[in-house]
Amino acid sequence: MEPIIAIALVLIGYSLGSAKIINQGNEALVERLGQYHRKLRPGLNFIVPLIDQVVMEDTTREQILDIKPQNVITKDNIYLEIDGVVYWRIKDMEKSFYQIDDLAQGLNQITTTSLREIIAQNTLEETNVSRVDMDKELLDRLNETTADWGVEIQRVDIQSITPPESVRLSMEDQRAAEIKSRAAILEAEGERQAAIKKAEGTSTSMQILSEALRSTPENKEILRYLVAQDYINASYKLGESPNSKVVFVDPGSGQNEIIDQITAETVAEDTVQRKPRNGNGSES
Secondary structure, rough: HHHHHHHHHHHHHHHHHHHEEEOOOOOEEEEEEEEEEEEEOOOEEEOOOOOOEEEEEEEEEOOOEEEEEEEEEEOOEEEEEEEEHHHHHEEOHHHHHOOOOOOOHHHHHHHHHHHHHHHHHHHHHHHHOOOHHHHHHHHHHHHHHHHHEEEEEEEEEEEEEEEEEHHHHHHHHHHHHHHHHHHHHHHHHHHHHHHHHHHHHHHHHOOOOOOOHHHHHHHHHHHHHHHHHHHHHHHHHHHHHOOOOOOOOOOOOOOOHHHHHHHHHHHHHHHHHHEEEOOOEEEO
């Protein structure tokens, strides 16, 4: 009976020693007698005790590498502090274990070196306006190197680019000046459009008055009223000014001359339009 129990215990121990459970999203590498033998997939796997050995188990899911702030120099010799994040995953577990000794350190080193090289090819202004292009260039460079490591770089995000305090203040002053310049241009354009609209309105009003005087000479009294109304409005606006001086002027003193001039011009224009022409198109 005792030999049977001993054999059963040996078999149980052998089974427990040979069974290996790999979690979902992970893979493991097995060496047999010191050499790579096979890869274990998620689930229940069996190996040969004493002969087989699991040398690595890691995830194939996406991982995040946080790039600590680095001091870099731009093309125009400006010192910047820059950091970022790299999203990566193991694509080939065998290569990631046998092709590089410390995968995490290697990824951090190659990312930092590539980032410095890219920044050195751009000026300070270019680093601020072409961050998306720099992300893409860094992604392509990293994938060229890490493909031999069995690693795929999925995306890169340069998070912050911090210039020195003196440069930052100078950039803020420049942006403020640009905003002020754009505002002045918009204001001038608005005033120009307003002046055009006012001129068009004045021209239309004069045409209406000319037509009214041409059709009904009695409308001169209405014109006198409008001139007097404008005079009153102008006086009110002058009185609202803190530096204004009160000057009394007879509003009727210049009205007759203005109205007579408008009427004369209107009548002269009407006379020219009604004057008959001879057969060859010239005035008779």
